[in-house]
Amino acid sequence: MKLTLRIWRQHHRTAKGEMVDYHLDDVSEHMSFLEMLDVLNEKLLAEGKDAIAFDHDCREGICGACSLVINGKPHGGFPNTTTCQVHMRHFNDGDVVTVEPWRANAFPVLKDLVVDRTAFDRVMHSGGFVSVNTGGTPDANAIPIAKNEADIAMDAAACIGCGACVAACKNASAMLFVSAKIGQFRHLPQGKVEQLDRAKRLVAQMDAEGFGACTNTYDCEGACPKSISATFIAEMNRDFLKGNLCEP
Amino acid sequence: MRWLTNLATSSIGAKVLMALTGVVLVAFVVGHMIGNLQVFAGREVLNHYAELLQSNRGVLWAIRLFLLGSFATHVFMSSRLTLQNQAARPVPYVNQVPIKSTFTSRNMWVTGFVVLAFLTFHLLHFTVRVTHPEYQQLVEHVGPETRPDVYTMVVMGFREPVVAITYVVAMLLLGLHLSHAISSAFQTMGLNTSKYRPITEKVGPVTAVIVVIGNVTMPLAILAGKVPLPPGAF
Ligand code: HEM
Ligand code: FES
Numbered sequence: 001m002k003l004t005l006r007i008w009r010q011h012h013r014t015a016k017g018e019m020v021d022y023h024l025d026d027v028s029e030h031m032s033f034l035e036m037l038d039v040l041n042e043k044l045l046a047e048g049k050d051a052i053a054f055d056h057d058c059r060e061g062i063c064g065a066c067s068l069v070i071n072g073k074p075h076g077g078f079p080n081t082t083t084c085q086v087h088m089r090h091f092n093d094g095d096v097v098t099v100e101p102w103r104a105n106a107f108p109v110l111k112d113l114v115v116d117r118t119a120f121d122r123v124m125h126s127g128g129f130v131s132v133n134t135g136g137t138p139d140a141n142a143i144p145i146a147k148n149e150a151d152i153a154m155d156a157a158a159c160i161g162c163g164a165c166v167a168a169c170k171n172a173s174a175m176l177f178v179s180a181k182i183g184q185f186r187h188l189p190q191g192k193v194e195q196l197d198r199a200k201r202l203v204a205q206m207d208a209e210g211f212g213a214c215t216n217t218y219d220c221e222g223a224c225p226k227s228i229s230a231t232f233i234a235e236m237n238r239d240f241l242k243g244n245l246c247e248p
Numbered sequence: 249m250r251w252l253t254n255l256a257t258s259s260i261g262a263k264v265l266m267a268l269t270g271v272v273l274v275a276f277v278v279g280h281m282i283g284n285l286q287v288f289a290g291r292e293v294l295n296h297y298a299e300l301l302q303s304n305r306g307v308l309w310a311i312r313l314f315l316l317g318s319f320a321t322h323v324f325m326s327s328r329l330t331l332q333n334q335a336a337r338p339v340p341y342v343n344q345v346p347i348k349s350t351f352t353s354r355n356m357w358v359t360g361f362v363v364l365a366f367l368t369f370h371l372l373h374f375t376v377r378v379t380h381p382e383y384q385q386l387v388e389h390v391g392p393e394t395r396p397d398v399y400t401m402v403v404m405g406f407r408e409p410v411v412a413i414t415y416v417v418a419m420l421l422l423g424l425h426l427s428h429a430i431s432s433a434f435q436t437m438g439l440n441t442s443k444y445r446p447i448t449e450k451v452g453p454v455t456a457v458i459v460v461i462g463n464v465t466m467p468l469a470i471l472a473g474k475v476p477l478p479p480g481a482f
Contacts, residue, residue, distance in 0.1 A: 006342075008342070017339075019342050069341065069343075069344075071343065071345065072341065072343040072344045072345030073345050073347060077345065077347060098342060098343040100341055100342060100343065103337055103339055103340070103341055104336060104337055105335065105336050105337065105338055106336070109339075168347060170333070170337075170349065170354055171333035171334075171336055171337070172333075172336035172337040173259075173333070173336070203258060203259070203260055204254075204258070206259070207258055207259050210335075210336060211259075211336055212259075212332060212333035212335075212336030212337070213259035213260075213262065213263055213329050213332060213333055214259070214260075214263065214436075215329075215333070215353065215356065215432070216353065216428070216431075216432040216435045216436065217348065217349035217350075217353040217354060218348040218349065218353075219346060219347045219348050219349045221348060222347030222348035223347055229442060230435070231440055231441055231442045231445060233435065234434075234435050234438050234439070234440035234441065235438065236260075236438075237260055237263075237264070237435070237436060237437065237438035238438025238439075239438075240258075240260045240261075240438075241260070241261075241264060241437075241438055244251055244254065244255045244261070245255075
């Protein structure tokens, strides 16, 4: 199939970017979206032009590195699908496909489609872990955990930290990400100890990074390739309030 | 007290303040509607109700100040958050397609602002009565006493088509605001769970429909001439 790709090009962090049109003539429907971009880049390099920078790593939907807004939706908006899992059979001959980076103040563009997502790392450093002093390895099944609680924790832990929630939100809010990271611990006994304190710390760092606030539009939930539920945000709000109001 | 400023300046704390003040306003909107629907019960009933509300100046002003404070907090926090949220995405998308958001959920500040403009007009119209100073003179005689004739004021007010239509349009926009707002408040205050979400999601739209229907029937019925003016009133 023939495609027109309208892609955001930006030389560096502070440069002014713009959408540039590229034409590809024989795109196979069996290619993945990223393979299609690889083909385009080979063509650009052969022409002596600058290749398009985009993030990717595992290419199997588990690492969270790929991050493109395709036709106005993060990861293209296909259910439970990361950009690397999008295949060209979803597109038609003659389509114009727009490709943009995640857009958020807290995710500055480094080059073209690559953004700096270390804000997420700093949120995690602020308390997204369970503090355990060293000691003997605990017995695996020493602490019984109810199945439904373990399931909820696993649902939250499915978050791969790609940032599609931030990209989709009209406020560039990171609440779905942060609430998933709080959620994966708050349902497990090991994580409960620091539950309220963790919520306070992560939210403070999230605000400091310049993400927007939640207006409950739920575009984040719709964009999440791992179907993280926005009810984790309600749990985070509850912990944050409790932590501020009920703790000394 | 640092926790208090931390709370109020945090993104979640600001939203919770909006939700709490919003719930106060919702309670007022619903109560105000139920009270006013007594216009259909006639002049006697509505004027008696109005007299009752006015009877204790202390309580009246305490409630007014509480509502005003809530409203001011709501508007202040919403303005601040809206500006912060816009700053969180300085470079807009060339192409952005909504996924789960709706026109309503994306435009709360717009509908809220229309409500603010309408409320200003509404207070000037029926409470301070500067738009129609002649309303001040309307009284009902009860034995040797007189009391303000709210009933006649409302019926005369809504017999003006421009006024009636303005109220109807404003109520539709208030309805949009409430349909997202009330469901949203559960989520913001941390009261949403996956078990109750199917219900909390509907509470907003259902309440909004009730408020809109209740409030628009008054101007529409009066405009259609279904609510009589008392004999001798102008
Ligand atoms: C009768 C008047 C009003 C009522 C009953 C009302 C009610 C509410 C409620 C219950 C919320 C939900 C809070 C939450 O998201 O958790 C809300 C949100 C909001 N309100 Fe109001 N409100 C009123 C007037 C206004 C006015 C005058 C403005 C602005 C000028 C405004 C702007 C907003 C905004 C921006 C939100 C946030 C929406 C969001 O988070 O998506 N509201 N309102
Ligand atoms: S490249 Fe790893 S999830 Fe897409």
